[in-house]
Amino acid sequence: MTTSRMEVLGPQHERFDEILTPEALAFLTLLHDAFAGRRHERLAERMRTRSDIDNGRDLRFLESTRAIREDPTWRVAGAGPRLHDRRVEITGPTDRKMTINALNSGAKVWLADQEDATSPTWFNVVNGQLSLRDAIRRQIDFTSAEGKNYALRPDEETPTIVMRPRGWHLAEKHLRYIDRTGQASPASGSLVDFGLYFFHNAAELIARGRGPYFYLAKTENHLEARLWDDVFTLAEGELGIEHGTIRATVLIETITAAFEMEEILYELRDHCAGLNAGRWDYIFSIIKNFRGRGATFTLPDRSKVTMTVPFMRAYTELLVATCHRRGAHAIGGMSAFIPNRRDAEATTRALDAVAADKRREAGDGFDGTWVAHPDLVATAQAEFDAVLGERPNQLDRQRPDVRVTAADLTDVRSLDAAVTDAGVAANVSIALRYLESWLRGVGAAAIDGLMEDAATAEISRSQLWQWIRQGIVTAEGTRVTREHVSGLLDAALAEHQAAASAAGGSGSSTDGSRWAEAAQVVREVTLSDDFPTFLTIPAYTQFLIEPEARGPRSSDSAAVQRAASAEELVGAEAAA
Secondary structure, eight states: OOEEEEEESSSOTTTTGGGHHHHHHHHHHHHHHHHHHHHHHHHHHHHHHHHHTTTTOOOOSSSTTHHHHHOOOOOOOOOOTOOSSSEEEEEESHHHHHHHHHTOOOOOEEEESTTTTTTHHHHHHHHHHHHHHHHHTTEEEOOOOOOOEEEEEEOOOOEEEEEOOOOTOOOOEEEEEEESSSSEEEEEEEEHHHHHHHHHHHHHHHHHHHOOEEEEEEEOOOOHHHHHHHHHHHHHHTTTTOOOEEEEEEEESSSHHHTTHHHHHTTTHHHHHEEEEEEHHHHHHHHHHHSSSSSSGGOOOOGOOTTTHHHHHHHHHHHHOOOOOOOOEEEEEEOOOOTTTTHHHHHHHHHHHHHHHHHHHHHOOOOOEEEGGGGGGHHHHHHHHHHHHOOOOTTTOOOTTTOHHHHHHHHHHTTOOOOOHHHHHHHHHHHHHHHHHHHTTTTTTTEEEEEEEEHHHHHHHHHHHHHHHTTOBTSSSOOOOOOHHHHHHHHHHHHHHHHHHHHHSSSSSGGGGOHHHHHHOOOHHHHHOOOSOTTTHHHHHISSSOOOGOOOOOOHHHHHHHHHHHHTTTTSSSSS
16 A cells, blocks of 8 residues: 555646645645545446436436425525625636736626636646736736736725636646555546645635635536535645635536536535526537437527527526525626727627626626626626615525426427528637637637637537537528538638738647647547547647646547547546
């Protein structure tokens, strides 16, 4: 029997030793000793649930937890210090420039995103932790390559930070966990992101009158929430912090979690601040889970799946009613429209769309909302100010009028909009352009006036996969086939490579662009027989792992896909 430990496989960059200290690595080891096995169990359960749904099982509210739902007495812990007013939250990655811009934005909360808005290169993962550490201590600045200086505005209150670690399914292959038997495996991205942030910053945050707050991504059921609650309890005890100091907000961004909202709140009740309507991943989850259930479960063009369609209304109204019944914040989702400072007309359209979206959320009873750009903070705040006034939230609005059934949550058949040629082409273009950005290390990208991240890109590629498998015919009469999508991808790739060449580059990796590799990933996640559960798993395995951390490579596409599926089951532990 050996002593368990954590090994660093990624290269060292400037100041990385301030994050990857022996004490911090020992803390990560402790977390993995306690929870790595349970994490694998939960991931295996995800695969079983998807298989059951694919084989025809309809989702229902759990009979085994009915007593929790019907018990009117329990409440969650609620907001921690400086987290009672969340009317506008700005989301974004944790590089130094974006960190400073978010903290200067005037929002009430910054969602410091180590998940969908961050491409998990080794540099981004650790440098993001450095940005957060410095920002919490107000020691952060940045000078761009053009010589522009960025710094926190002096003497101004900054947004409360709520950090979002990666989901349970993602691994961090630049850290290797060696258990007590000597078995080696990549570390859990969730435990790495949470553990490093909590270890370095919990005491400092508490001393500054705030606290260690987290957004929990990709949660699929209440047992995954229970796992997080146990992680929090152990972490608090290890650092001598009072139980319940951590506050978590859970993103309800999977269809299975929508059926277990009350149970998720209950499991996290000592550490829970609220739920968030993660709209884009939620749409992706519906496609992923029902992709093989026939044409009646096929969604139309992505642009037509708005927050006002019946199944999305049912989901968000149930979230508000559930949260307020239990004393939890209900936080609205991100409108993807963003302004363009060089195009006044586009900016006006974006502001109008965002205002309408936030007006609906505030009217429905949400306590706050997300924006993805500093220029949208004032627009969103105006809509929530109009409803909240001086109140920090509207937890007193109970929504007894809400009655949502299981059928309401899965009523995708009522959408009468069609798939169009333009919708197919847009999905191909978005998937290609976003993945090219992601492979360059940029996880949030402005594309055609929208802020795209991994969640929105997932919708695009999963729709293509589903449309091909269901033999969908567009409104114009075009059958969506592998050959048709492949041709659109070839054309888009040639267009972007030509544009890069015309701009003085080569359109290849020699000038820093990643078009060919991005097209390879798009083919794998849209045209293969298997459905990779997340596009980021094969993309990460093949292209984002530093040479020092790579295992044997396989050039066989089918082998890569099999490895990607197996990786979710065991936490991305098989090298592709």
